[in-house]
Amino acid sequence: MFPASNYVDKVDFAFIFITVISFALLALVTILMLYFVFKYNHKRNKKATNIHGSIPLEIFWTVIPVILVLGMFYFGWVGYVDSVNPPADSMVIKVTGQMWKWSFEYPDGFKTDTLYVPANVPVKLNLNSVDVNHSFYIPAFRLKKDVLPNRNNSLWFNADKTGSYDIACAEYCGLRHSYMYTKIVVITKDNFTAWKNAQIAKAK
Numbered sequence: 001m002f003p004a005s006n007y008v009d010k011v012d013f014a015f016i017f018i019t020v021i022s023f024a025l026l027a028l029v030t031i032l033m034l035y036f037v038f039k040y041n042h043k044r045n046k047k048a049t050n051i052h053g054s055i056p057l058e059i060f061w062t063v064i065p066v067i068l069v070l071g072m073f074y075f076g077w078v079g080y081v082d083s084v085n086p087p088a089d090s091m092v093i094k095v096t097g098q099m100w101k102w103s104f105e106y107p108d109g110f111k112t113d114t115l116y117v118p119a120n121v122p123v124k125l126n127l128n129s130v131d132v133n134h135s136f137y138i139p140a141f142r143l144k145k146d147v148l149p150n151r152n153n154s155l156w157f158n159a160d161k162t163g164s165y166d167i168a169c170a171e172y173c174g175l176r177h178s179y180m181y182t183k184i185v186v187i188t189k190d191n192f193t194a195w196k197n198a199q200i201a202k203a204k
């Protein structure tokens, strides 16, 4: 799979990093548990052993998890900071969520139901809802953000590859929530300019 946006590599890495640590810990705890059940069972230990504290052990199992958790935090934080700082030259599109469709308003004034964007151009989306809570979700871009009434959320991305990707609503918003799908279509800059001019002409 090729990345479809500037977030894919970072988000996927953070996901794999956390998954690998989780499985390693699961394996460690399970193996130790089985080993201790075997070693300290009643037949081998008629009398319970009384263990007092061990400072090296306490330090060991405090420091290692702290490092692991800070590592998870670091990769999450780096991706988050990137996602909340859109480049100053971003193209701004207004996104409106409503029961049960998305609509997109371009700087030139026209509106669409499908989100067309140029490849390799930073795009900032201002997210608004006219009714209830929605959530704007592009799985292929690893992007998801709440779309709320009376609150201006935004997100930005840089789509690196032309193609058509799903946009879904990821917050249950009523009867036809599961139909609240549209597409984001990433086209080359030249094709985008031509498409935009056609939309402007149509709107006149």
Ligand SMILES: [Cu+2]
Residues within 6 Å of the ligand: 097, 098, 100, 133, 134, 135, 169, 170, 171, 172, 173, 177, 180
């Ligand atoms: Cu919705």
